[in-house]
Amino acid sequence: MINWKMLGISPTDDKAAIKKAYAKQLRVYHPEDHPEDYQRLREAFDAAMKQAGKSVPFVEEQTSPEIIHSILVRDERPDPERLHTLSPLSSVNETEVLDVIADGLEDQMEAGGMPNTRIEPLQLFWQGLHERYRDISRRVDPQQWESLLNEDYMWDMGTVEKRFDVLMRFLAERRYMPHDVWTLLDLTFELSKNLENRRERYDNDVIEYITLQISGTMEMGYVCFVGREFTFDIDDYLSCREAAQFFLMRRQFEDAEQRLAQANELFQEDPDLQLMRAKFALMNGAVSEEVLGILNQVISYNPQEWEAYLLRGRLLFNEKQYKEAQQDAELLLQQVPKSQDARCLAIECYMALNQLEKAWAIQNEPPKIYFRYCAVIMALCNKQIYAQKPRKKSFKYMLGVTGYRIMEFLLLLWKLNWKLLLIYIASGYIIGFGSLPAYIAAGAMLWRTWKSIRATYLLLT
């Protein structure tokens, strides 16, 4: 309902008349003096203008949501299996006329809303996207994308909405690009913000995929592809790699194994893939030599893949090749001094090689409670203390030590069980000292003692 009374005119579609009436009434209901009346006047004015302007094309464009073409069918939950079995797009798309966008435009051209010149920048944008995507060396270079986003046709202000549609159409085909490129796209198009408000306009799976990529949780390297020629479609490989990562994260090993094998068949010299293979092998209890082989590959492809060094070091340590493990640990400590895993490994190596001084030298305060680190440090302290013990063991000394141990044990027992004893005695007074409560109390005490002894044992070894 439009408040024509507020505007002081009878209902009309004449914009000029509405504006004139509004301007006149504004002098009566000045926003400065009559804020509430102004608000009502303003609402009446906006409503009247909106009704009068219903035939204006740009309003229509804003309000009619259209689902943009998508290869994905709508579903309640995204089904990763289905997504990853879809064949990646072929290169046909690049020269394809933007049918959907052109379709949308035809109606408007009939209505005289959008001139022909509007399509051209969109077509150029579409091509620009594909040109960069097609060539893997250009695809992984954020500067290439930056230059695209600064092309003249990107500055055309008349096609903002449609340009977003084109981008979404492009991204709907599951794109594999480095995180830097995703970040850049997010910055320029405010992807995360805009997508939130347009959930009904685009496919939910696509939106989720894009959000995931922007968040960077699935980030993987692309450097290894630069300057190479491929006989197969690189996107086939990338989709396998991503699926493998997905399944590995969810611990769906059978699916992961299949993807890893597929990817490995296509291309081997990708440190990220090989690292995943190594992890997979480790999680499935493969032979150490095999895992070591893979890890060596990873390191040869990317000498800065620190995670591989850590895994290799751990593996070598478990194989009792302490010297080699120690080398890895030392390198890691230099490169990533903050890693507590690396520090742990180093300390353990030194301990295994009986270089206690060195181990002691690199221990430090852990920034947060880290169980393995605490355990290792405790073990180190014990070793240190035993190492300082006099070599000669006189009988008296041994007796002293044993006495001390026994005392310690009794004290521990007392500390653990005094409450139970108290309860036993108290309950004894009330219900009488039968044999059953005594058994129960003794059982409970034994159980507690056993638990604490086991915990101490675990911590120390």
Added chain:
Amino acid sequence: MIGIDLGTTNSLVAYWDGKQAQIIPNVLGEKLTPSVVSVDDNGAILVGRIAQERLITHPHLTGASFKRFMGSEKKYKLGAFEFTPEEMSSFILRTLKEDAEAYLGQAVHEAVISVPAYFNDVQRKMTQKAAELAGLKVERLISEPTAAALAYGLHQGEAEMRFLVFDLGGGTFDVSILEMFEGVMDVKAIAGDNYLGGDDFTELLVAHFVSEHQLILEQLDDKTISSLYKQAEQCKRSLGAETRGCMRTVLEDRELVLHITKPEFEQLAQPLIIRLRQPVERALRDAELLPSDLNGIVMVGGATRMPLVKHVIGRMFGQMPYASIDPDESVALGAAVQAALKQRNQALEEIILTDVCPYTLGTSVIQIGAKGKLSDGHYLPIIERNTPIPVSRVERLYTVNDMQKVLIVDVYQGESRLVENNLKLGQLNINVPAAKAGEQCIDVRYTYDINGILEVEVISVTTGEKNRLLIEQHVGTMSREQIEARLLEIASIKIHPRDRVENRLLIAKGERLYEESLGQRREFIARCLKEFEDALHTQDDRVIKKVAQWYKEQLAQMEGWGYFS
């Protein structure tokens, strides 16, 4: 009543002389007063050009670009003093007020102050506080692009037109779309970026210089850094007119030079340039307009002088007619026009200005999803962005738990669907009688006044209990008495006396040149400085004037050298 443009790099003050708005020159006769504050050896505050010179010679006693940190916790340590950004701003305002009083010959108590359109509630409140500290009553906060449009639109007569104001200042970027008809100036949409401005381009050059010479910015001392910034600023300006620019600085008695060509600079600035697009797109979208619906583009802010920025506007709007207004002065002039409008000046009775709010304001709600599952943290917009102001809206909220006794109303500002990504402005609690879930409800009223300041009121529908909140976060850490005490403290800090400002400036300039140069030139400047200081000591006005004249010429010559040698 005066109009003040409190800018990131420069500030201006203007007034309405009965027929038109005019800029009031400062004590040095200049229209622009640099927004820089410094403390001298006697603990007096220096403002403007002198402070700007001291940015290089006494960086630890000087602060600049504080508008960028308005509303944040940042503190400026100037010698023994410690100031917040709004206190720093208050010194600028006090100086401008004194300039205006000297020029108009009467006391000034009220002002219209411009703020970036995209300033949020907290930043606006801080600006008001700065004025309060300076002893000025803020009659109105006006958005910068709106002010510029007002100054511009005034000369366009009765014609009906729509235009876009592109305001790229030192530290902020605002876009506004306005429509003028029948004497009404109607702001249709506002968008912007609070952290994008001319300074970012300067910083880019500094970063480039540092990386080219393999220096580490954190390891350079304050003096080198501030002289680098000055050089970068000059280089940026010269790149506007010439095809190449150059930066030089003295480091450990070594002169470092960097030449940069225009295309190189354009390449460097690409990421910043791309950031100019999104706000323009959003403003057009919100106004439901196409570029072809616009009659013109008004460019405001010193940074729009850069050819790079002009080029971008050309790319966006093609051969759109540009408005010819002074990008530096129009905001202050517009603020003065607004001051006159506020006073209902006869010559201006015709124009009425209506503005919009730049952000969506709302509250946090719990959503009941499928199967009665509750999920919290959802954003319920109450006033959508670009709603005409003043405006007041009510939303009814219900309890979600049985026997719930208290409802908490969080006040948020922002555009995200989830409140965690929006800015929290404050919180209100209200008691309701315990009852079954959904039986009790409250009305939440958001009132956005004409200054762009928010008031929230909640009313329990059954009991009629009321609770209101004028958002005063961040100020909240100080009690009213503490604020009063601080007010007195700030007021007691002396600003350097006006009558000796010019000589002070000459010394500051000489000191800066001395530090910037080497060898013979340095000695020569030292001699000139000595001569001038001796003249000052005579306290004979005639002698001082004569020597000052000579000294000024020498300095001007020196300054010129930098470009050629």
